[in-house]
Amino acid sequence: MPRKVKTKVSQKPKAAKVSPTPKNERERPKNVDASGKAAKLCTEEPTAPVIVPEEGTSLMESLFTALAGGVSPSRVASDVLRLYCEGNRQELCAAILNLVGKVSGVVDGELGAAAVEGNTDMNTLLDEMFAHVPENAPAYLFSQRDPKSQKLRIAYGQFFMRLVELSYSENLMFDQFLLPTVVAWLVAMSESKARCFRHTSTATLLYVVDALSCVIQTLNGQVCADKRNKKHADAKQRVIQAVVEQRNQILTQTVHQRARDVAPEIRLLVFESLKGWILKFDEEFAENKYFRYFGMALYDKRPEIRAEALAMIQETLDSIPDSGSRMFLFLQYFSKRLVEMCNDVNLHCSQLAIGVIRRILRIFSAEAEDKQLLNNEMIDSVLLNIFSECPTIRREAGALLHDFIETRLPTDERDESAGLQAMTELLCTFAAMLRSQHGEMMPERYIVDSLYTPPQDIPPLLREYGPILKLAQSDAATDVVVALGFLSALLEKLRGRTDLGPIPKDDRKGAQEKKISADKQEAITAVIGSMSRDVGVVLTGVLERHRSDVAVVGAVAAVISAMDMEAFISLQDVSQIKSLLVLMRKVTAALPHSDQLSLVPITGAWHALVSEEHPLVVEAKGQLQELRRQVVKQLTANGSTPSRASGEAWEREQLHLWTRVSIVSSLVPMGDLLTLFKSSFLHHVEARASPELIQLVLTSLVRCVLWQLREAQEQTHEHREPTTPGGADDSGVTSDVRDVISQLIGELFRCVSLMWTAYAEHVGADATGLLVDGMLILCDLCVLPHYILSEAERNEVLDRFAQLSQLLGSKVTSAREELKKAEAGALEGDQPIPLAPLRRKVSYLESSQMRVSMGVARLMMLKRLPESAGPRVLAQWGHAPTKAVSDIFRCLFRKLRDHSGDSLSLEWSVLLAAREQSADSLSAVGVKLSSMHWPLPDKYYSACVGIVRCGIEFAATVDPTVLLALVPYCSRLLRNDAVALVSILSQREKLASSTDHTVMAFVSSLRRAAKLDGTPNILPASVTKRPRDVSPSLDLCGNSLPEHMPAPRFAGKGGVSPQTGDQRSSLGTHWVGNRMLSADGWRIPHKEVGTNLSCAGKVGMEGSNLTASSVEGEFIGSSQETHSVMGSLPTVDTPTLTLTQRTNTSCLDGFDNSEVFIATMEYE
Incomplete structure (x- = not known):
């Protein structure tokens, strides 16, 4: 006679005895081996029971203790089925459901055996089960992340999977009671308002589906092995069909709804399981009807769910042989969305999306466009991610670019030399297209960075640079610029000099470069030397053919600065480089006017030639001195007083001249020409020359002053006596030299001031760049230790800063709007507008405002401006449209506030x-x-x-x-x-x-x-909470409620009103205010809710005569009144919930009986 199990819960239940697990049982493998195949369904029956309930301990607690104690889930499932076969059907089903409730957080409340019989109101009993979740209970099992909870979750899932598998081996799967009853209750729990119920029951149902799929897979294998016995095969096939129908019914009731659940962790759980089934049971789940669920995930607002969908597509395309044909309809329908996700705000999602596009291109090759999967416009938009600020995204886009170029050629021609040359030409064509159509300035550097990352091997596209050298000798200037851009970018990458800006915070871990081994470093050094020699001998001919093209000259200069000059050893190579230096000097001396982006590489090339150690450094310095002599001669011949009657020709000539002067003044000392530079600047300002010309003259003048300051400091250090440290001030500068320095800075300050007055309201060309440079010069001069600002100069600096902050703030806002409209037009497919120039404009304005703000903040930190000027500086905080500029003001405010200790005075002054x-x-x-x-x-x-x-x-x-x-x-x-x-x-x-x-x-x-x-509700009408009617004693007779219990208070507009009807009105007349539920089952403490509801009628719109004491008194009084009502409730033991005990306080009584809660999000 089996021992009866008492399900009544005592206040202090004793721990159940758990039989120790034998060693061989602990080492038994799980139901699924490493290869993904299902284990055998029939296992040996354990000799000793592991579930041994005692008096006062329920069967559920014994079951939970066994799983939590480390007993094998297979043995626990076998013991459960043993007790089930002994006749305890209702008790076993109730215990399994109570186990789900226990994992969901239910305390001291269980379903009785009668509750699992037919014709039960599941929603009512589940609602009462949720009432046994304590208000301050810890997180339920599936929301905990500690190792102990993770271990228990694994055991819980294995128990349900093993229970389903053993139910088939024991012929209990089709007994029409065990699985149908448990599944029906789990489906009802998955539609609960409580998130803990939905989460736990959904996970359990997914375990059941996984186990049923394993059973089907095993049976299919048996059918294939038993084809000769047609009778047995037909019988197995009928069983398979029955199991498939049972599984599909669960899928329809669970996956379809919970994939749209409002809780993101439930949606993620569903998609993770569905992805695992597609990869594990591809014969059954790798179909379009299951792929289409991931279409919702691609549009999900949570990045981890979007990433799960993209990872499913990637792994399916990689692991399933015929995945292309299976996923064709899905990929065709969502191809535009996949392209959009390549620019996802989440780094991981963007990386996965580019990887998906890459796999689609690799599988379908050139047929992708014919099959309307991807067209050239889509691929081009994805390839623009090589300009991303994240190195991870750039590398993924580079891999896509490499595969795209490979797919343009037949497979048998890709490894041949002709095919490699054709691929190189396609790469250069792509770079030229980026320059011409998209307005990019240096796409070659980004392409090289995306294709090659040390310590990886150099890809063949870049290692075999012969076709690129051939293209560099072309007669077309555009081809020459592209080819030289690739050569300089590759040399910079090999020498570790590539700098594409700071790495974003969320990509710093993945962007860390690994250490290069000694062997690979030696190989890289050899490549650098051979490449420098091969490129260096070509540059002379390139300059001869294109000496008047500024873009080609800048490209040649970039290659010179990236070359290893020590690689030129032979006499022939040295002769070629000497000719290159002479030609470079001549080209620079005759250089026409160009923008700053072209001047930077030319200046950098001369700086690399004269500053680095190499055999030709003396020759380079001699050529630079000759260049200085020629430029000074041109400047002297031009004269210091320009003619005001000159027109555009004179303006153009002056631009050419001062472009060369700007280059030379940054390389060699020109302090002896300070008087000439100053007079030229003043005359150009008086003549109202173009802001571009004034900017060149001002830059040269400032460098001339800095050369003079350097010479003065060097003279001071030479004449200072080391034995008399007190003979000079602390900085080591004598008073005479300090007066000279102060005079130089003062004269330059007045020159900048005159320029600002003349060009602050310039109506011609945009003078923003000139004003920014002028402000930065003022900040740099004022920060020097040998110059003290007067009161008038301080006010002038602050006034200029205020004017420039307002100007830059408005320009940044307008430039952003212009860029936003252009991006919207590009998405809508209108006439394409190059976005790169607009992005550069926005970036320049933002960086200018940041540099100006940083310069003034530095004056405040170094006490060049008094603390009384702090409010005037911080008042420009409102003109900071970017976070970088706002952070500068935020740090400055904190420093000033902490230093003064008086935040009130500082803020009020601001x-x-x-x-x-x-x-x-x-x-x-x-x-x-x-x-x-x-x-x-x-x-x-x-x-x-x-x-x-x-x-x-x-x-x-x-x-x-x-x-x-x-x-x-x-x-x-x-x-x-x-x-x-x-x-x-x-x-x-x-x-x-x-x-x-x-x-x-x-x-x-x-x-x-x-x-x-406003209204007394603590939430808006659209999310008004529903008061949950909970009996204080759960004595379900309905007559034990105290008479002083307050009536239910339903929400106002937008809330849920009580339904009419005799039964519902009689059952919904009592309410205990210790729980408020949202539409998703979240609890609101009764202190907050009761206080707001009770004081709503007292604290209202009483006009301007309301005093603080009266409001506070009424608030405290109403709160105490509410607490007195709560404290008067009796504490009664919680009995077992059964079918015959009818509740009078179920929250479902507030609805119609036909209402069903789904808790899903709507998708189009």
Whole structure:
């Protein structure tokens, strides 16, 4: 006679006895081996039971203790089926369901055996089960991430999988009770409002589906092995069909709904399982009807779910042989979305999406466009990711570029020399297209960086650079620029000099370069030497043919700066390089005007020639001195007084001349020409020359002054006596030299000031670059230790900074809008507009504003500007449209605040300084300053209260415009402080009765912070919480509720109103306010909800005569009243929930009986 199991729960249950697991049982493999095949279904029956319940211990607790104690899930499942076969069918099913509830967080509440019989109201009993989840309970099992919980989750899943497999081997799968009952309850739990129920039951159902799939796979193998016995094969086939129907029913009820669940972790769990089935059981799940579920995942708002869908596509295309044909319809339908995701905001998703495009291109090759999967426009848009700031994305795009070029050629021609040459030509054509159609300036550097990353081997496209050298000797200037760009970029990459900007924070780990071994470093050095020799002997002929083309000259200069000059050893090579140096000097002396991007490589080439150690450094220095002599001769012949009657020809000639002077002045000393430079600058400013010309002259003048300062300091160090350290000041500069330095800086300061006055409101060409350079020069000069700013000069610096900040802020905003419109037009397929120039413009403006702000902040930090100038500087915080500039002001504010220790005075001074500019600036600065405060952990929180109080007084007596800056401060106030300020505000009749929009907005914000405005609900109407009706004693007779229990208070507009009907109205008349549920089952503490509901009728819109004491008193009184009601509830033991015990307080009574809760998100 089997021992009966009592399911009544005691207050302190004893621990169940768990038989020790034998060693051979612990080492038994899981139900699925490493190869992915299902293990045998029939196992040896364990001799000793592992589930041994005691008196006062339920079967569920014994089952949970066995799994948590490390007992093999296979033995636990075998023991459960043994007890099931002994006649405890209802008790075993109830125990399995109670195990699911236990894992979901249910405490001291179990389903009885009668609850699993037919004609039961599952929703009502599940709702009562959820009432046994404690309010302050820890996270349920599937939301915990500690190792112990992870181990228990694995055992829990293996138990259900083994239970299904053994139910088939024991002929219990089709007994019409065990699996149908458990699955029906699990499906009902998966539609619960409680997230913990939905999560646990969905995971359990997925385990069941996985186990059924293993059974089907095993049976299919048996059918294939038993083909000769047709009778047995037919019987097996019928069994397979029955199991498939059972599995498909679960899939329809679970995957279809839970793939759209509002909880992201449930959606992720479903897609992870579906991806595993597609890879593991590809014969059954690798079909379009299952692929299409991942279409929702591609549009999911959570990056981990999007990444799961992309990983499924990648792994399916890699592992399943005929995946291309199986996924064709899916890929064809979502091809545009996959291309869009290549620019995903999440780094991992973007990387996976590019990998998917790469695999599609590799599988379908040239047929991708014919089959309407990918066209050239889509591939080109994806390949633009080689310009990404993330190295990981660049490398993935480079791999796509390599595969794309390979697919343009037949497979048998790719490894041949002719095929390699054709691929190289395609690579150069792609770079030329990026220059001409997209407006990119140096695509070759990004292409080389994306194709090659040390310590990997150099790809054949770059290692065999013979076709590129041949292209460099072409007569077409565009081809020459592209070829030389590849050569210089490859040399820079091999020498470790490639710099494409800072690496983003989320990509720093993946972008770390590995250490190169000694053998590979030696091979790389040999490649650098041979490549430098091969390229160097070609450059002379290139310059001869294209000496008048600035772009070609700049490309040649980039190659010279990247070459290894020590590689030229033979006499023939040295002779070629000497000829190159002479020709380079002649070309530079006759160089026409060009932009800064072309001047930088030319200057860098001369700097590399004269500063690095190599055998030809003396020859290079001699050529540079000859270049200086020629440029000075041209400058002297030009004269120091330009003719004002000259027109565009004279302007163009001056641009050519000062371009060369700018190059030479950055390389060799020209301090002796300071007088000539100064007079030329003043005359050009007086003649109102173009801002571009003034910028060149100003740059040369500043460098001339810096050369003079260097010479003065060198003379001081030479004549200073080392034995008399006190003879000079601390900096080692004598008073005479200090006076000379101060005079030089003062003269240059006045020159910049004159330039600013003349070009601040220039109506011709854009003078923003000139003004930015002028401001940066002022900041650099003022930071020098030997010059002290006068009061007038300080005011001038601050005024110039204010003007430039406003100008740059507006230009950045307009440039961003222009770029945004161009990007939108490109997405809509309109006439393509090159986005690269617009992006460069935005980047230049943003970096200019950042450099200017950093320069002025440096003056403040080094005390070149007094602390009293801090408010005037911080008042420009409102003109910071980028985070980088805003961070500069934020750090400056913290430094000044911590140094002074008085946040209130500093913030108020900043607000008054911003008020003098404009109302928009005042509002923006208020937002920035208020963001520096947090209610509780901020030690300067009292400044928030003081700012609002001062603002109220200032608005009532001087100007109410200051209230614009106080609106964001209101959201930082604690309620008690806000109530006190409301009381102060009510005493100012001018503000209380004002109809001004600014005053009304401030009053509304302040009252909102005091919680005196609006409805008493704590949430908007669209997400109003539903009061959950829970019996205090769970004595389901309905007569044991206290008489003083308050009636249920339903939400107002947008909430859920009680339904009519005799039964529902009689069952829904009592409510205990210890639980509020959202639409997803989240609990709200009764302290917060009860307080707000009870004080709603007392604290309302009572006008401006409301005082702080009255509001606080009513709030505290209502809170105490609510707590007294809560504290009077009796504490009663929780019995087992059964079918015959009818509840009067189920939250489902507030609905119609036909209403079903799905908790899914809607997708188009």
